Amino acid sequence: MSPERVPTGIPEFDAVLRGGLIKSRIHLLEGRPGTGKTTIGMRFLISETDQDLVRLYISLSESAEELHATAASHGWSLDGVLLFNPELFSPQEYGEQTIMLPSDAELSRLIGTIAGEVERTGAKLVVIDSMAEIRLLAHNSSHYRRQVISLRERLTRAGATVLLLDDLTSVEHEFELQSAVHGAITLEQRERSYGSVRRVMKVVKLRGADYQSGWHDFAIQRSEILVFPSLIAEEHHRDYERSTLDSGVEGLDQMMGGGLLSGTSTMIIGTSGAGKTTLALQYALAAVRAGGKAAYFVLDEAEITLKSRMIERFGVGEGEGEGEGEGEGGAQPQDLLISRINPSRISAGAFIWQVRRRVEDDNVRVVVIDSINSYLDLIKEERTLLLQMNELFSYLANMGVIAVVVGAHSHTLDTSREPDALSIITDNVISLSSDVAHGRIRKNICVLKKRHSAHSHDVREFILTEDGFTVGDTVTDA
Ligand SMILES: Nc1ncnc2c1ncn2[C@@H]1O[C@H](COP(=O)(O)OP(=O)(O)O)[C@@H](O)[C@H]1O
Numbered sequence: 001m002s003p004e005r006v007p008t009g010i011p012e013f014d015a016v017l018r019g020g021l022i023k024s025r026i027h028l029l030e031g032r033p034g035t036g037k038t039t040i041g042m043r044f045l046i047s048e049t050d051q052d053l054v055r056l057y058i059s060l061s062e063s064a065e066e067l068h069a070t071a072a073s074h075g076w077s078l079d080g081v082l083l084f085n086p087e088l089f090s091p092q093e094y095g096e097q098t099i100m101l102p103s104d105a106e107l108s109r110l111i112g113t114i115a116g117e118v119e120r121t122g123a124k125l126v127v128i129d130s131m132a133e134i135r136l137l138a139h140n141s142s143h144y145r146r147q148v149i150s151l152r153e154r155l156t157r158a159g160a161t162v163l164l165l166d167d168l169t170s171v172e173h174e175f176e177l178q179s180a181v182h183g184a185i186t187l188e189q190r191e192r193s194y195g196s197v198r199r200v201m202k203v204v205k206l207r208g209a210d211y212q213s214g215w216h217d218f219a220i221q222r223s224e225i226l227v228f229p230s231l232i233a234e235e236h237h238r239d240y241e242r243s244t245l246d247s248g249v250e251g252l253d254q255m256m257g258g259g260l261l262s263g264t265s266t267m268i269i270g271t272s273g274a275g276k277t278t279l280a281l282q283y284a285l286a287a288v289r290a291g292g293k294a295a296y297f298v299l300d301e302a303e304i305t306l307k308s309r310m311i312e313r314f315g316v317g318e319g320e321g322e323g324e325g326e327g328e329g330g331a332q333p334q335d336l337l338i339s340r341i342n343p344s345r346i347s348a349g350a351f352i353w354q355v356r357r358r359v360e361d362d363n364v365r366v367v368v369i370d371s372i373n374s375y376l377d378l379i380k381e382e383r384t385l386l387l388q389m390n391e392l393f394s395y396l397a398n399m400g401v402i403a404v405v406v407g408a409h410s411h412t413l414d415t416s417r418e419p420d421a422l423s424i425i426t427d428n429v430i431s432l433s434s435d436v437a438h439g440r441i442r443k444n445i446c447v448l449k450k451r452h453s454a455h456s457h458d459v460r461e462f463i464l465t466e467d468g469f470t471v472g473d474t475v476t477d478a
């Protein structure tokens with residue numbers, strides 16, 4: 001039988017833990033200072049579930065005022081949470097001692113005080129912040145270990161579900177706290193060369209219980225902690241009808257040997273300003289025109305206006321003059337769901353989570369990522385990001401979603417470099433380029449790869465207008 005769980009107050013953290021902390025068990029939450037232990041600990045105690053349970057925050061380093069101020073900074077209230085600040089040193093013993101060294105008795109006394117407070121109050125949800133201060137009182141690791149185990153035994157007997165916070169500041173790893181507890185979660189903060197720090201967490205162990213392994217991105221925001229469980233594509237499948245989506249651009253569909261098949265991915269590559277966004281938007285709008293929804297993720301600051309005219313005209317031209325949300329099955333501009341993402345501020349995990357919400361909550365038919373380059377820059381620093389992106393594409397395929405990815409690149413296709421390397425994993429590749437012909441810039445389009453059907457190998461000219469994309473004649477070597 002799987003053990004009973006206690007929610008952490010953070011739904012996606014509970015998803016990673018497959019339900020929550022283990023009831024009446026001791027969990028270590030470890031991480032360097034500033035990684036978010038206190039914040040997660042507080043969130044756990046103010047969670048809405050079962051307000052009848054007695055909650056106790058035991059702080060060895062911060063006063064009640066400081067804890068209230070921290071909670072207030074998140075817009076939280078600690079009303080209903082008992083706060084306890086045990087004395088680290090008992091004053092009467094100081095009087096008798098000339099040397100200011102804590103004695104073994106001092107540590108035993110503190111552990112007794114903490115456990116006694118849990119027993120006295122009948123607390124069922126407990127946070128101890130932090131073990132670092134307790135460790136300071138220990139002369140040696142075997143003494144510390146004995147006391148930690150005695151604490152574990154008393155708190156378990158009291159039926160408390162506990163988060164022990166630990167700083168990882170001790171230099172000598174004399175004794176692994178992890179081995180003395182039932183569950184352990186590690187928090188880390190990873191510096192990046194630009195952008196905000198990346199926070200990650202990992203469940204190290206959860207005795208006798210299931211959990212999602214691996215590192216998960218998370219973010220601390222005012223009033224909430226967001227955890228983004230890492231994506232495992234094979235856990236997601238959906239029965240979907242295979243259909244094709246025509247772009248609506250005459251010559252293009254002909255070049256492509258038909259529309260885009262559900263569950264496939266298409267990369268649009270080309271130099272800056274080549275028309276990649278306009279083409280990607282064609283497919284997104286085509287899905288909306290066909291009565292579906294499309295998610296458009298704008299990752300490029302330069303693309304901030306996102307062809308607003310094209311979208312506006314689409315709204316007026318095809319919404320048939322009806323008010324918003326009306327019209328039967330007709331194209332609705334609001335079915336184009338545009339999200340702006342700043343990759344230097346949002347982790348890949350958070351971004352992938354947003355894509356999942358569009359797929360699973362909004363049931364979009366098309367996902368456009370414009371462009372992937374900002375994440376590719378990050379991939380150079382963090383190789384795991386490439387795996388995350390691969391997982392995202394597999395996921396979209398399993399869910400029957402059409403993925404359109406925009407990638408800017410230099411002049412020639414070079415599959416040893418990003419984003420061209422990524423084009424290997426997409427089913428289809430459309431290349432946009434330009435050259436000079438008859439004294440003017442000519443824009444060219446060609447299909448480099450189409451996995452599920454034959455395609456044209458012609459290079460054709462195309463024209464960008466405010467209404468979109470028009471494919472012209474085959475380019476000849478004249
Ligand atoms: N009100 C807040 N809004 C947004 N972020 C906050 C807020 N309070 C704290 N943080 C973030 O949380 C981090 C500190 O978390 P904290 O729980 O005190 O860490 P720890 O207990 O592990 O030392 C800080 O780095 C800060 O960025």
Ligand SMILES: [Mg+2]
Nearest residue numbers: 037038039129
């Ligand atoms: Mg803290």
